[in-house]
Amino acid sequence: MGKTGMGNHSGSSRDRESMMTGKIRALADQYRSALVDDVLPFWQKHSVDREYGGYFTCLDRTGRVYDTDKFTWLQARQVWLFSMLYNRMEKNPAWLDMARTGADFLRTHGRDGDGNWYFSLTAAGDPLIQPYNIFSDCFAAMAMSQFALATGDDEARAIALTTYRNILARRKNPKGQYSKTVPGTRPLRSFALPMILSNLVLEMAWMLDPPVLDETLDGCVRDVMGLFYDPERGLIFEHIAPDGSHVDSFEGRLINPGHGIEAAWFMMDIGRRRGDPGLIARATDALLSTLSFGWDGEHGGIFYFLDAEGNPPDQLAWDQKLWWVHAETLIALSLAYALTGREECGQWYDRLHEYTWGHFPDPEYGEWYGYLNRRGEVLLPLKGGKWKGCFHIPRALFHCMNTFNEMAKRHA
């Protein structure tokens, strides 16, 4: 029996109902407290660069800055996070101030002459790594959109829209000159971009024309559930042939369970907004089968990478347990359980809850570890780095809190 017991119903119907409501309220409180008493204060205290603006994200276990470079992904995601919380949780002026320092730093230093977003900058804002990575643009658009929504800042809104259009223009060849693939020999489509787009377009929804938005969402669902998701295998593949068939190569066999699970909740989110229970059901199937495939039966937790055919994956970090994978899975399972009521979702939620809350939070210095080894031991004692910033953990805490609050209301 899991800690939360959400998937374990016994006793009389009325007792069960009342126990469940209590448990769900306790869960909502647990997520709320972790968000506002632990994770947000950690970043507010340690990450602000008072000299140049923007954020330090390379924070060791205690919050000490061990590297001052600024990575567009993480700058943008932190702007997004504090703007989103301001928009959706509480009009807290300190949160808006946090968002503003990053938004101002990004719009001043983040783009090259063509409006493409650099991958990284020095602390002072000098460009270090070229705009080779279209996800920098995706996260910048999300950031500017949420920040414009919070502030009514017209410049931020314009930057979001220009960046969004630029992403659509670049999407057929997102790597441009940096692509190392010889054209023609083995054409592959990557899952990462359609996946992010299906989240980005919802973020941009408030400034898009409804018919354009609808058409784009149709395309996203078609790509994710129709092409990259293989319903027979129950898995989302990271790379497919243009016709959706599988390719027997390292890329073609690659499964990234965290990606698949994240995409599953993006699909549920779209299904919920559109009132499409069929999409929610299919996304829940994808979530559950990906979890079964990606779960480490020996040590618990979800693997980072697997080969669909069971061959050795190319990624040396394949067996590690990463914060974002588990954070996304908490979001996906709580949402799937709330939307479908399927028992299996509750049982999986319990298992994930126990593993995630038992391994990632650092009770001594606050916030959550990012990288555990296969056994669940801390692999890198950092709270932030080049890839982990103020994003997945607080976003998951916020979503789970909301989902459990809504469930509690329905049960009450």
Place this chain on the structure above:
Amino acid sequence: MGKTGMGNHSGSSRDRESMMTGKIRALADQYRSALVDDVLPFWQKHSVDREYGGYFTCLDRTGRVYDTDKFTWLQARQVWLFSMLYNRMEKNPAWLDMARTGADFLRTHGRDGDGNWYFSLTAAGDPLIQPYNIFSDCFAAMAMSQFALATGDDEARAIALTTYRNILARRKNPKGQYSKTVPGTRPLRSFALPMILSNLVLEMAWMLDPPVLDETLDGCVRDVMGLFYDPERGLIFEHIAPDGSHVDSFEGRLINPGHGIEAAWFMMDIGRRRGDPGLIARATDALLSTLSFGWDGEHGGIFYFLDAEGNPPDQLAWDQKLWWVHAETLIALSLAYALTGREECGQWYDRLHEYTWGHFPDPEYGEWYGYLNRRGEVLLPLKGGKWKGCFHIPRALFHCMNTFNEMAKRHA
């Protein structure tokens, strides 16, 4: 006390001498047998592509081919290995046949219109990944040079020389259009190229003018020992500023102990050929201090990556124990011990021998594992992949066998 007891001298001088000679002979036999009875037959049996020529290198634990793509690094290294053994160990026609299938495949399919070497090809030889990586060219030049030496093949000799000149022409900007660094903000020099050049130039020695060879070797030693090696820290840094100073960034703090140790034996090799005991002594210092820094005091073995300042490294595989790191260290320590007689080298050799022979070989299916986790458990049950081929292990077995044979002769 280590298994081989090479670093542990006790008893009378004569007894000790005779015991040592026996141990050294046993070591030479152990390396010879592993090379000719285990590792070479594994690749001869499993890696040959009888349809298209060249080699399959993605071999699982049993030798089964799990992916058929052909990576230029590994094709070239296997050509080099069998040619080199033919040239230096035994005129075995089967070894020359093995080299020829790869050499023919590479010269037919390996280059683009400018003579740059693709990074990877399909089994049939169609290009997959562009020539973004200058080390493909380095290993192709080494392969063609050894193969030409073995066969007198004029075309192979010409390809080796053209490729070598092309590498020198590209060395200031080896990544070309694929470089993601914004010029000017933080100029860095990478260690990998000067390191490989210091080995490549010795491989090419037989076809270079002696004064050109001498000048190039001077430059290599100056780069490796004068710029990248920091004698105060006792470490070779992977990236330095153009003036040799350290840069406080992820790249600037990065230590790759296996790289440093490999470079140390390249330097000893140059020192031995040039009769330069000063260079040998400095390279031995570098070897020993890098080993002390890179050794995992808790679980044994040498870490893959470390941060010079003790910060979390960016590389998630930082704590893994890799075949090539340990193979290079066996070469370096045996050579350092043979050339300097320093007790510390013998003691370290014993420790490395025990760890490496105790963890990497697979007694059941033959050959050696490539990737162990921090605890020394098998992380990926493969014998070959995208990066591990028929190269580091047999090269180390050959060098160590030779070194111990020469030591035994001197002792006898």
